Amino acid sequence: MKKIIISIIAVLAVSSAVAFYYFYNNSPEKLFSLGVKYSEGNGVIQDYDKGVEYLKLAAEKNNKDAQYYLAKMYENGTGVKQNSENAVKLYKESIKNGRKEARYDLAMIYLRGKGVEKNSNLGLELLELAASENNKDAQFSLAELYEKGDCVTQDHKKAFELYSNAVKNGKKEAKYNIAAMYLTGLGVQKDVDKCISLLEECSNEGNDQAQVALASIYSTGLFVKKDDVKAAQLLEKASIHGNPKAQQILGNMYIDGKGVEQNSQKGIELLQKAANQNDDMAQYSLGVYYAEGKFGLPKNPHKATEFLEKAADNGNAKALSHLGTMYFLGNGVSKDMNKAIVYFKRAASKGEAGAIAVLKAMREAGLTR
Numbered sequence: 596m597k598k599i600i601i602s603i604i605a606v607l608a609v610s611s612a613v614a615f616y617y618f619y620n621n622s623p624e625k626l627f628s629l630g631v632k633y634s635e636g637n638g639v640i641q642d643y644d645k646g647v648e649y650l651k652l653a654a655e656k657n658n659k660d661a662q663y664y665l666a667k668m669y670e671n672g673t674g675v676k677q678n679s680e681n682a683v684k685l686y687k688e689s690i691k692n693g694r695k696e697a698r699y700d701l702a703m704i705y706l707r708g709k710g711v712e713k714n715s716n717l718g719l720e721l722l723e724l725a726a727s728e729n730n731k732d733a734q735f736s737l738a739e740l741y742e743k744g745d746c747v748t749q750d751h752k753k754a755f756e757l758y759s760n761a762v763k764n765g766k767k768e769a770k771y772n773i774a775a776m777y778l779t780g781l782g783v784q785k786d787v788d789k790c791i792s793l794l795e796e797c798s799n800e801g802n803d804q805a806q807v808a809l810a811s812i813y814s815t816g817l818f819v820k821k822d823d824v825k826a827a828q829l830l831e832k833a834s835i836h837g838n839p840k841a842q843q844i845l846g847n848m849y850i851d852g853k854g855v856e857q858n859s860q861k862g863i864e865l866l867q868k869a870a871n872q873n874d875d876m877a878q879y880s881l882g883v884y885y886a887e888g889k890f891g892l893p894k895n896p897h898k899a900t901e902f903l904e905k906a907a908d909n910g911n912a913k914a915l916s917h918l919g920t921m922y923f924l925g926n927g928v929s930k931d932m933n934k935a936i937v938y939f940k941r942a943a944s945k946g947e948a949g950a951i952a953v954l955k956a957m958r959e960a961g962l963t964r
Contacts (some may be wrong), residue, residue: 623652626649633645634664647674654688658692662688699722705718719740723737731769734757741754754776771805777789801832809829813829823853830844842865845865846861846863870902878911896926896927915939915945916950920953
């Protein structure tokens with residue numbers, strides 16, 4: 596046992612000596628490079644512990660990049676235990692040493708209250724400063740706040756200006772937001788042609804939200820000639836990116852044979868993928884199909900209720916109304932008037948016409964108040 600202890604002490608001594616050597620005999624840039632190399636496994640076996648050791652040595656030498664990199668690791672819990680306080684401290688040190696973009700990260704921590712006390716005023720101040728320094732992410736996030744009126748007075752013109760600046764500085768995603776503003780005419784003069792042009796551009800750049808929006812335009816024939824085939828092609832691209840809304844819409848298009856060759860199996864598979872990502876319309880569709888035993892699915896009241904309840908929990912008014920009908924009639928579930936009324940009222944509060952009509956009839960019949 597004594598030999599083992601001596602061996603361990605010797606190993607620790609050597610390890611400390613190595614760290615001491617690297618601290619005093621390597622530049623902070625070299626230490627930072629080694630830290631990234633081991634943390635990411637670039638040309639070596641990935642070793643977070645060793646990577647963090649080198650990064651800490653570089654940070655102690657006031658290397659702004661090491662401080663920023665370590666802050667990111669602590670904020671996200673990558674290779675280290677998540678620790679927002681450490682992240683804040685390191686972001687501040689990084690800013691002090693000239694890493695301006697750290698202002699954006701620090702701002703978002705304060706705005707979200709992520710692991711620290713929420714401080715909207717300080718977060719907004721840092722975000723405004725980062726945006727003025729042409730930080731594209733800060734400009735985009737600040738634009739979202741002005742568009743929604745979150746932490747600031749709502750100002751669509753300011754939002755449009757910030758989105759435009761973000762695009763100029765390389766934030767391609769902001770084009771989608773600008774397109775939406777051209778469509779609504781909020782913050783800028785309404786221009787449908789510019790909206791569609793920007794959506795096409797975003798779509799070609801792989802923006803799945805733009806692909807879904809364009810698909811909706813082509814599917815409905817709104818502003819353009821109706822084209823279900825083009826709509827399906829756009830949804831296929833967005834589905835590959837894992838967009839649940841695209842999977843839901845395309846799934847039902849395959850079931851209906853709309854714009855694609857009818858294929859119920861593929862349609863159900865897409866709906867299941869979307870439902871797994873909590874898309875309420877996909878959950879609703881699957882609930883109805885299981886209730887009715889349609890499109891290759893067996894009639895399964897338990898599965899139907901499960902999917903409909905998930906959709907209802909996600910606020911789907913049709914699912915709430917459907918569940919109300921099931922409990923009212925006892926279709927696939929035990930008849931329960933009280934549950935039926937609860938579901939109908941929840942659906943009616945969301946403006947579901949069928950539920951509103953049923954409740955009116957029930958009141959006239961004296962079944963509910």
